[in-house]
Amino acid sequence: LAKTTQPISMDSYEGQEVNITCSHNNIATNDYITWYQQFPSQGPRFIIQGYKTKVTNEVASLFIPADRKSSTLSLPRVSLSDTAVYYCLVGDTAGAGSYQLTFGKGTKLSVIP
């Protein structure tokens, strides 16, 4: 599985847009990029997933450039409730021989009033 690199922490004021970038230089052709969110004392939960270009849902947007060596999670107009740890994962479809996911340390986002 491709290794990912993300900033350890970020601070943002309420109402601002937050962009968290993840580097995955060794991403393979079949790999997808998935982001999870973890609130304190809870298990992670799925936010968004993409393969290329841009994906948007009710929670976030995911931007993936053409070379796919990085991706950016964008959270519009954050609120205090968005304070959490965000994990970027890169993984592929079945048949690749590995059933192990690597979450890494994630990015701790702190939203300031």
Next chain:
Amino acid sequence: NAGVTQTPKFQVLKTGQSMTLQCAQDMNHEYMSWYRQDPGMGLRLIHYSVGAGITDQGEVPNGYNVSRSTTEDFPLRLLSAAPSQTSVYFCASSPLGQGVGTDTQYFGPGTRLTVL
């Protein structure tokens, strides 16, 4: 649906004691896994299973045993607890649809274990 449930929520053990952390899911998911999370660390995979009767080791399997006799249940056993096993333990499940790397993982609420 209850999703992924874990029991107990909190547990304190003495060094050398054994115990089993329970995990159950009601979504008929084939893939189940156990992670541990230490302060300032991400989640590290302990063991995983791709179906009943099939288990395999993850990144940090030493000191832990698992079995998968049914699709629903995936217990994690600590045979002889050590202080280094003090951690928060998360169980997760997912369907084996497109693949583990793309299928959404559903996590339980976690078990906070302290070993004295």
